[in-house]
Structure formats: C-alpha cells, structure tokens
Amino acid sequence: MSQPSNLQNIVCENGQLLVPDRPVIPYIEGDGIGAEVMSAAQKVVDAAVERAYSSRRKIEWMEVYAGQKAEKITGSSLPEETINTFKRCHVGLKGPLNTPVGEGARSLNVALRKELDLYANFRPVKYYPPAPSPLLHPERVNAVLFRENTEDVYAGVEFESGSDAARSLLEYLKTNSPHNYARIRFPETSALGLKPVSREGSTRIIRSAIEYALSNNRQSVTLLHKGNIMKFTEGGFMKWGYDLAETEFASQTYSMRKHKKLVAEKGDAQAKSALKSAREEGKLIVKDMIVDAAFERAIAHPEDMDVLVTTNLNGDYLSDALAALVGGLGIAPGANINYTTGDAVFEAVHGTAPDIAGKDMANPCSLILSSMLMLRYLGWHEAADLIEKSLGSTLAGRNLTPDFACQMDNAVQCSTTQFTSLLIQSM
Numbered sequence: 001m002s003q004p005s006n007l008q009n010i011v012c013e014n015g016q017l018l019v020p021d022r023p024v025i026p027y028i029e030g031d032g033i034g035a036e037v038m039s040a041a042q043k044v045v046d047a048a049v050e051r052a053y054s055s056r057r058k059i060e061w062m063e064v065y066a067g068q069k070a071e072k073i074t075g076s077s078l079p080e081e082t083i084n085t086f087k088r089c090h091v092g093l094k095g096p097l098n099t100p101v102g103e104g105a106r107s108l109n110v111a112l113r114k115e116l117d118l119y120a121n122f123r124p125v126k127y128y129p130p131a132p133s134p135l136l137h138p139e140r141v142n143a144v145l146f147r148e149n150t151e152d153v154y155a156g157v158e159f160e161s162g163s164d165a166a167r168s169l170l171e172y173l174k175t176n177s178p179h180n181y182a183r184i185r186f187p188e189t190s191a192l193g194l195k196p197v198s199r200e201g202s203t204r205i206i207r208s209a210i211e212y213a214l215s216n217n218r219q220s221v222t223l224l225h226k227g228n229i230m231k232f233t234e235g236g237f238m239k240w241g242y243d244l245a246e247t248e249f250a251s252q253t254y255s256m257r258k259h260k261k262l263v264a265e266k267g268d269a270q271a272k273s274a275l276k277s278a279r280e281e282g283k284l285i286v287k288d289m290i291v292d293a294a295f296e297r298a299i300a301h302p303e304d305m306d307v308l309v310t311t312n313l314n315g316d317y318l319s320d321a322l323a324a325l326v327g328g329l330g331i332a333p334g335a336n337i338n339y340t341t342g343d344a345v346f347e348a349v350h351g352t353a354p355d356i357a358g359k360d361m362a363n364p365c366s367l368i369l370s371s372m373l374m375l376r377y378l379g380w381h382e383a384a385d386l387i388e389k390s391l392g393s394t395l396a397g398r399n400l401t402p403d404f405a406c407q408m409d410n411a412v413q414c415s416t417t418q419f420t421s422l423l424i425q426s427m
C-alpha cells in the first residue's frame with residue numbers, strides 16, 4: 001500500500017480538483033465478483049486513457065484493502081490506512097463489499113461514506129441498447145438522481161422496543177409533546193427511530209444537483225419529497241431547496257414555487273408567459289414532486305425525469321427502481337461524492353453476487369460505467385467518451401454476459417473476459 005515517491009496525488013483547492021497526468025487512484029477490489037469486475041474496469045480505463053492521451057497520461061492504480069481481503073491481510077475489514085489513503089488521494093474506485101449479517105455488524109459501504117462524509121450519492125440512469133428493459137421506450141430514460149447520503153432514518157438513531165432509552169423518550173413525549181405521543185399507536189411496544197433532516201444537509205445536496213444541472217445543460221431539477229405527510233423533515237427538504245434556488249441561483253433558475261404564487265396573484269396567463277420566457281432564456285426549472293408520484297412518472301413518462309434530488313431513504317428505493325428501467329444493477333453506475341472536499345468513490349452498485357463469483361460470468365458494465373464517470377470527474381472526457389462509445393457498440397453487437405444474454409433473442413453469450421476484450425478492441 002506504500003506509494004512510490006515519483007507519483008502525484010490529486011489536490012483539491014476550494015472545491016476544484018487539480019489532476020496531475022499520472023494521478024494515484026486507490027481501489028478496493030471488493031468481495032465475490034469484485035476481482036473480476038475490477039480487473040475488467042481497470043483494463044478498459046487503461047486502454048481508453050492510452051488511446052486518448054498516448055503516454056502523456058496514465059492512471060497509477062494503488063490497491064487498498066476492505067472487506068474479506070482486508071480482514072485476511074490486516075485483521076480489520078476496513079483498516080484506517082484505507083480511509084486515510086482515500087482522503088489523501090481524493091478519488092477512488094470500489095468493487096462490491098459483503099455486508100456481514102447480524103447485530104453490531106456494520107456495512108462497510110455506509111462506514112466509508114460516513115468516514116469521508118460522501119454526502120451525495122450520484123446515480124445517472126441512461127439506456128444503452130439492447131440492455132433488457134421492461135419499458136416500451138427505454139431510450140427515453142436519461143435521468144440523474146442525487147440521493148442524500150448522510151441523514152434521514154438512515155442515520156441509524158434507533159431505540160429498541162422496551163429499552164430504557166425508548167421508555168425515557170416516550171416519557172419525554174408524553175410530558176412535553178402530548179399530541180405527538182397520542183399519535184403513537186402502541187407506545188408500550190414501539191421501537192423508535194429518528195429522522196434527522198437538516199437545512200445544511202439538504203442544501204448541500206440540492207446545491208450539488210443544481211450545479212450539475214447547470215453545467216450539463218439540463219432542463220430541470222426536481223425536489224422529490226414526502227412533505228405532504230412529513231411536514232418538517234421531507235417538507236423542510238423541499239422548502240430549503242426552493243429557498244436555495246431563489247437566492248443563490250436566482251438568476252439561473254425559475255422556481256415553480258414562485259410560479260404558483262404568480263398564478264395566485266396575477267393569474268394563469270401571466271404566469272404561463274413568465275415560464276415560457278424562462279424556458280426561452282435557458283433557465284433551469286426547479287420544481288418539486290411527491291416521491292411516490294415520481295415512481296409512477298418514471299415508468300409512465302420517463303422522458304419527464306431529468307435531474308432529481310431527494311432524501312436518503314426515498315433515494316435508496318428510487319435509485320434501484322430507476323436502474324431496473326435500463327437493465328438493472330448489472331449496468332447501473334454510481335458514485336458517492338463530497339463536492340466540497342473533492343473526495344469521491346466511484347463504485348459498482350450491485351452486490352458481490354456470490355452465486356456467480358469466480359465463474360467469469362459477471363457483467364462488468366456497472367463498474368466500467370462508474371470508471372467512465374470517474375474519468376469525467378477528473379476532467380478526462382476524451383477517455384470517458386471512448387469508453388461510453390465502445391461500451392455502446394459492444395452491447396449493440398449483442399455480445400453479452402449471461403445475465404443479459406438469457407433475457408434476449410439473438411444474443412451471443414460471452415464471459416466477463418471476452419466482453420472486456422471486445423470492448424477494448426472496439427475502441
């Protein structure tokens with residue numbers, strides 16, 4: 001894990017990454033199919049960088065340990081050295097990690113996000129034909145989901161049913177907030193959980209989504225929430241989102257909250273004309289939607305889904321549902337990012353697939369596309385374009401790993417290794 005002295009790390013200054021030509025990129029191979037998909041992704045990245053920049057640029061991969069391999073080598077499943085290396089190098093790649101089952105066992109993925117404060121889970125959802133999709137027109141899907149990663153019921157602030165802590169919290173509510181206490185249907189046996197959603201936490205993820213939308217010429221950002229039921233937490237997320245758009249991004253965005261006020265004050269026609277002008281000026285539309293309606297919308301009218309931003313639990317469900325529209329987790333890329341420190345871990349979003357591990361059957365597309373996103377994050381767009389284009393043409397040639405091939409007519413089934421070679425050949 002020691003780093004040769006002639007190699008340079010990425011530096012982050014005021015949220016801007018300074019990327020040397022030979023950046024050190026730490027990677028966690030991952031458990032199960034991790035070794036197979038990581039090897040595929042690295043080969044593809046190396047070939048693309050070589051083709052795009054000859055010997056001028058090169059990724060210097062540096063293995064760091066987590067999961068079962070780390071346990072074997074260091075005795076810890078997430079050694080301090082791994083976290084420190086990610087902090088020092090800023091950008092890394094990660095294969096899937098087993099989550100040990102049982103009380104007290106922590107998810108390594110969650111631990112890594114927490115240690116690095118990777119508050120934005122970035123999940124683009126785009127269709128690469130002929131990936132199997134339940135939609136009639138999957139080519140209409142081109143959404144980007146930002147899921148808040150650090151708050152919400154996911155914070156894990158929970159109190160076991162019947163515990164002293166649960167009892168004192170219930171007692172506190174009974175005395176100080178009797179109307180809330182009265183809402184708890186079975187107080188004697190209730191386990192309790194808190195749902196912290198802060199203005200800071202909401203604002204920073206919504207800012208990331210708006211900045212992404214502005215710099216990628218997107219049409220809209222939708223604040224997805226359940227504020228009709230959870231007024232202060234989910235409702236707060238929506239309110240702080242609009243507050244941000246109307247202050248920090250006032251000149252670049254058109255707020256649908258303001259639009260509704262305009263309708264009430266000046267009538268429909270004037271509001272419609274304001275919206276039309278905003279569109280003509282290329283302003284980003286900031287709107288909101290109740291999250292369950294978004295699930296319906298994503299299936300019935302996927303073309304309406306543009307940049308989406310939501311709280312942690314909503315985002316957890318929605319990200320996998322959106323991935324299913326374009327072929328599932330085998331091809332869905334993702335990253336966890338802190339846009340302030342620049343720290344970012346690009347990852348396969350599927351699990352360790354123990355049923356096919358070691359069989360050269362895994363679909364490497366998720367980690368390959370995540371690596372492509374990583375190259376874009378570094379500003380190496382020429383190499384990223386090469387990967388995206390050749391992945392598209394390899395899939396279009398219907399050379400597919402078994403998970404895709406078995407769902408399709410006229411497919412040529414190939415192994416992980418064969419798929420990777422074909423992809424590199426087509427660059």
Ligand code: NAI
Pocket residue numbers: 033095096097098099100109329330347348349350351352353354355356361362363364366403
């Ligand atoms: P899984 O994603 O590993 O597998 C679910 C099904 O999808 C299996 O049939 C598997 O063969 C298939 N599959 C997954 N990835 C594939 C790929 N790239 N190519 C072809 N087929 C693929 O989910 P499961 O079984 O629930 O979890 C297994 C382990 O992975 C657990 O320990 C879980 O905690 C962990 N996990 C880790 C994640 C991460 O590190 N980000 C995410 C999800 C699960």
